Each structure stands twice: as structure tokens, then as C-alpha cells.
Amino acid sequence: MKRLKLLFASSIGKKFVAAVTGLIMFGFLLGHAAGHMKIFTGAGADGVPHIDHYGQFLKDFGAPALPPMIALWGARLMLLGSVILHVVAVLMLSDQNKKARPVDYVKKKRAAASPAALYMMVTGTLILAFIVLHILHFTTGNLPMLGKHVHGEVYNNMARSFSQWWVAIPYLIMMVIIGFHLYHGVWSLFQTLGLDNPDRNALLRGFAIVFAIGVTATFCLIPLSFMFGGEPAVDNEGMNRIYEYTHDKLSSH
Numbered sequence: 001m002k003r004l005k006l007l008f009a010s011s012i013g014k015k016f017v018a019a020v021t022g023l024i025m026f027g028f029l030l031g032h033a034a035g036h037m038k039i040f041t042g043a044g045a046d047g048v049p050h051i052d053h054y055g056q057f058l059k060d061f062g063a064p065a066l067p068p069m070i071a072l073w074g075a076r077l078m079l080l081g082s083v084i085l086h087v088v089a090v091l092m093l094s095d096q097n098k099k100a101r102p103v104d105y106v107k108k109k110r111a112a113a114s115p116a117a118l119y120m121m122v123t124g125t126l127i128l129a130f131i132v133l134h135i136l137h138f139t140t141g142n143l144p145m146l147g148k149h150v151h152g153e154v155y156n157n158m159a160r161s162f163s164q165w166w167v168a169i170p171y172l173i174m175m176v177i178i179g180f181h182l183y184h185g186v187w188s189l190f191q192t193l194g195l196d197n198p199d200r201n202a203l204l205r206g207f208a209i210v211f212a213i214g215v216t217a218t219f220c221l222i223p224l225s226f227m228f229g230g231e232p233a234v235d236n237e238g239m240n241r242i243y244e245y246t247h248d249k250l251s252s253h
């Protein structure tokens with residue numbers, strides 16, 4: 001705790017906290033996007049989509065050394081801690097930057113945040129709201145109006161939600177917003193690490209753009225494939241159909 005206080009006391013310490021927690025969240029996003037590509041790999045011999053097995057695998061991770069859900073809860077707590085520390089660090093940094101900016105003493109107005117900082121604050125706040133709604137939607141299943149939720153049926157939960165355009169479109173918009181936040185976040189990370197240099201800035205910016213577009217496009221494939229990929233909206237009977245569909249597809253290869 002003392003070390004954390006010490007880190008937050010200096011400007012470079014706050015930047016370091018924002019960078020490390022940002023990196024942890026980027027890591028999660030990469031894993032989350034990659035894991036969800038299992039919607040395209042069909043189903044196992046039991047007819048259950050691979051993505052459902054993958055969801056179960058995450059819950060059982062660490063077994064038999066650890067009881068089920070322990071590793072998952074460890075990862076969840078680490079992510080939550082990262083989100084909190086990231087938000088506190090960037091808010092403190094933004095406040096500090098505002099105070100350091102020249103103030104118009106005649107009008108005695110409070111200095112405004114820079115456009116980049118403002119844009120990160122707005123997109124960051126939207127992302128926070130998205131995460132809360134997203135967990136209520138797909139993890140706890142508290143938003144049945146977006147599509148019926150059955151625990152463990154990851155594939156069908158997504159099919160039921162994204163076959164409705166009014167759920168898929170806001171998700172797509174949100175993924176683009178996340179892409180913009182990622183681009184600026186990765187670029188700031190390079191600056192915090194002292195990697196920026198006029199000789200290689202174009203390369204670093206290029207990397208940040210490719211990374212942000214790559215993650216956004218991967219996530220967008222999910223709602224798009226359910227919107228246009230011909231997957232039917234499923235009820236209990238349709239659920240069997242979709243299981244047969246993925247099973248047939250697999251055995252025909």
C-alpha cells in the first residue's frame with residue numbers, strides 16, 4: 001500500500017500505473033477477442049459449440065489443483081483492480097495537467113482539458129458504462145430484454161442477442177469507440193515508456209493503428225456474423241437446430 005501511495009505521488013509514477021494497468025486490460029482484450037473466434041470453429045462430437053466448452057474451460061481453469069472458479073475469480077479481481085487503478089491514475093494526471101496549464105488570470109477561468117485528454121475521458125467513460133452493461137448482459141444474464149440468457153450457453157446467448165439488429169448495432173458502435181481509445185492508449189503507452197522519437201514515431205503510430213483496427217475488427221466479426229451469417233434466432237427448439245447445424249457442419253468436413 002505504501003509503495004502504491006509512493007507511485008501515485010509522482011507524475012511518472014501515475015503514468016506508470018496507467019501504462020501497466022492499460023497493458024493488463026489490453027492483454028485481456030486480446031485474449032477475449034481471440035477466445036471468441038471459437039464461434040467459427042463449430043461444435044464438438046457432443047454437438048455443443050466449442051465456445052461453450054471454452055467458457056467452461058475458463059471456469060475450471062487450474063483444476064484439480066484449484067477448485068473451479070478460483071482462477072477465474074483471481075483474473076476478475078485483477079481486472080477490476082486494474083480498471084480502478086487506471087481510472088484513478090488518469091483522473092489524477094488530467095487534474096494535474098489542467099493545473100499546470102497556463103490560466104487566463106483576467107477571466108480567472110479554470111483551464112480546459114486538452115482535446116486528446118477530453119476525448120480519452122469521454123471514450124473511457126463510455127467504455128466503463130459498456131463493461132457494466134455487458135457483464136449484466138452476457139455474464140449474469142440480467143438483461144433478458146436483449147435476448148434470452150441461459151447460463152453456459154455462450155453461443156446461443158450471442159445468437160439470440162445479435163440476431164436482433166438493435167442489439168448488434170450498438171455493440172458495433174461501441175467496438176469502434178473502443179478502437180479509438182485503444183489507438184490513443186497504445187500511443188500514450190509508447191510515450192510513457194520513452195519509446196517515442198521523431199525517427200520512429202511513424203512506425204509506432206502505425207503499430208497503434210494496426211493494433212486498434214485489428215482488435216476492433218475481430219470483435220466486430222462476432223455481431224456481424226450473427227447478423228448476416230444466417231444463424232437463426234434461437235428458442236428452445238431452435239437451440240437444438242443450431243446444435244445440429246454446427247454438428248452437421250463439423251462432420252461434413
Ligand code: HEM
Nearest residue numbers: 032055076131134135138139154158171178219220222223
Ligand atoms: C462484440 C464484442 C464482444 C462480445 C460478443 C463479447 C461477449 C462476451 C460474452 C459472451 C461474455 C460471457 C462469457 C461467459 O459467460 O462465459 C463476456 C464476458 C465479458 N466481457 Fe465481453 N464481449 C465483447 C467485447 C468485450 C469488450 C470490448 C470488453 C471490454 C472492454 C469485454 C469485457 C468483458 C468482461 C469484463 C466480461 C466478464 C468476464 C468474466 O467475468 O467472466 N467484452 N463477453
